[in-house]
Amino acid sequence: MCVEPGVNPGPVAFWPSLSRHVVPLSSACCVHGTWWCGYWGDSTSTCSWYVAADIDGPGGCPLTNIKSGIGLPSGWNHVSAAWGPTQAIGIGAELADCEPTPVQESSWGRIKGLYRP
Numbered sequence: 001m002c003v004e005p006g007v008n009p010g011p012v013a014f015w016p017s018l019s020r021h022v023v024p025l026s027s028a029c030c031v032h033g034t035w036w037c038g039y040w041g042d043s044t045s046t047c048s049w050y051v052a053a054d055i056d057g058p059g060g061c062p063l064t065n066i067k068s069g070i071g072l073p074s075g076w077n078h079v080s081a082a083w084g085p086t087q088a089i090g091i092g093a094e095l096a097d098c099e100p101t102p103v104q105e106s107s108w109g110r111i112k113g114l115y116r117p
Contacts, residue, residue: 002029012049030098037093040065052090053083060088
């Protein structure tokens with residue numbers, strides 16, 4: 001798991017302008033299989049900034065964690081539950097290949113097969 005807590009994005013643009021903010025992970029991070037990239041704001045305060053949304057792009061799987069007691073379904077829900085039709089939210093990730101695994105599972109027969117003349 002890779003988490004970068006306490007990130008302050010710095011000055012953000014005022015609507016209708018947009019700004020880009022890069023948040024590098026401070027530790028090495030390697031994930032396999034299904035993974036998620038996003039942010040979770042401080043739910044104890046009011047929103048100071050928002051993330052752009054795409055309502056008619058190629059699609060994605062944007063989710064939001066809705067606080068209970070505000071008249072919406074609580075927990076992780078598709079962003080459409082809160083903001084109407086939405087295809088994607090403006091969060092991206094730069095990826096690199098994970099380091100190769102030094103040992104790969106194999107059978108003894110497959111290993112012997114590597115050395116057949």
